[in-house]
Amino acid sequence: MHLTQFSDYAMRTVLYLASRGDGDRLASVEEISRAYRISRHHLVRVAQTLTELGIVTAQRGRGGGLKLAKAPSEVNVGWLVRRTEPNFHIVECFRPETNTCPIASACGLKGALIRAREAFLAVLDEYTLEQFLTTRSEMVALFDAALKAEPPTPTEPEAESKPEAD
Amino acid sequence: MHLTQFSDYAMRTVLYLASRGDGDRLASVEEISRAYRISRHHLVRVAQTLTELGIVTAQRGRGGGLKLAKAPSEVNVGWLVRRTEPNFHIVECFRPETNTCPIASACGLKGALIRAREAFLAVLDEYTLEQFLTTRSEMVALFDAALKAEPPTPTEPEAESKPEAD
DNA sequence: CAATAATATGCATTCGGAATGCAGTTTAAA
DNA sequence: TTTAAACTGCATTCCGAATGCATATTATTG
Structure with a gap:
């Protein structure tokens, strides 16, 4: 990671x-x-x-x-990272076009990982360069x-x- | 990411x-x-x-x-991820042995990124397989x-x- | 006791994204 | 007109992850 x-x-x-x-x-x-x-x-x-x-x-x-x-x-770190990272596909099923996991539609893991990802970025959203x-x-x-x-x-x-x- | x-x-x-x-x-x-x-x-x-x-x-x-x-x-997702991921070196200065950034000792970015990383894992800590x-x-x-x-x-x-x- | 089916383990190779380097173009200041 | 800088595209290298192959080990079954 x-x-x-x-x-x-x-x-x-x-x-x-x-x-x-x-x-x-x-x-x-x-x-x-x-x-x-x-x-x-x-x-x-x-x-x-x-x-x-x-x-x-x-x-x-x-x-x-x-x-x-x-x-x-005015320069926010979370904003910057969101725009410079090529993607935030934590695991395979985050990219529907290449996903092969058959239970993706019924799997609760994805929701947990999405929450975790947002928590990561939310922390960075708290910071600007000034700090x-x-x-x-x-x-x-x-x-x-x-x-x-x-x-x-x-x-x-x-x-x-x-x-x-x- | x-x-x-x-x-x-x-x-x-x-x-x-x-x-x-x-x-x-x-x-x-x-x-x-x-x-x-x-x-x-x-x-x-x-x-x-x-x-x-x-x-x-x-x-x-x-x-x-x-x-x-x-x-x-009894199976916690955060616990599992911490033990299966090879590392959590978000950026270069997280690995002191190969870091080359000269301002690492005075840079506040690392602290922010550590907080973000912990927030990510803390969310996963909320989940067990049962959920x-x-x-x-x-x-x-x-x-x-x-x-x-x-x-x-x-x-x-x-x-x-x-x-x-x- | 032999055959079989499963996990365990090491090694060698492939693969893809990131990182890097090279060559050249465009812009603007001196 | 020269020079120093940002821009742009392409080609290559590099590394970690992913994968495959071969084989060892273990335990059940008949």
Whole structure:
């Protein structure tokens, strides 16, 4: 029982943006991926989705980056998880099109599992990003340390012997 | 977000055994796998685990099979799921030995996710098998129909040309 | 005591979703 | 016009779950 790394990264991304109090500062995907030490390419997908959800604003072009499109108190964790998880099919019979269990129509287990699933999400519904900012200064310090430890621009150190011909 | 098929099969197996009111009747793994139309070999593993957990009794040898070791009211769903799921590592930082998130020590998200996970299991803790027996007759009818639809003994129709030598 | 039918166990393979990487396009600032 | 960033699609890798095969063990039956 777990959430996808995609949802994990989505939550981390908005938490990163919220942790830098200045709402106008842009943070690039590159920067966030270095702070968390995770794949930049993977994070690009997450950033897209968050932009589509209207929860972050992406500024394209040079000097661009991401920033929160809403106040931290407006970003609900349960809402976010519901939209980033690919599905909530706890067991086979939750997907009618592929279910093979012959007693699905008379089985009470499904109802119990639905209740459990809703209870899980209801807890997350209680939280907005704002509630996680009580440790903001510590998080910022840890982010900065991580950024300092990582090679600043490991993008393309090869600036010689370029095969110009062919 | 989902449970493993292993947990799913474990719940189904005990529900099957409970649905046949006669607590002394043995149901073979073969029978259960046909009733649900699922892999017999896979179900063998589940049956082992349930036996180890002391929740079913396995009778080996000819005419053997499985039966509940406890009354349906004694078999709790939350308890069962906790013991059949391989892990409950909702996100990366739940597994300290492989965590790479630098702010884990200062991040409030983990606490929220732990609360959500416990809420999920707490709902399942409210249920025992007994509560699912209100539709027992319907389930039995559906099981019987499934068993009738399946080939009775597709085990080994080859009873000729046995290689006796070698 | 032998044959049979069932569970028990280990190993090897398959499979699917998630994760990742690569290549290229588009946009906007300098 | 160059450059740095977000966007997009595709192809591949990877891992855990699922599955299958082979065999050992146990106990009943005749």
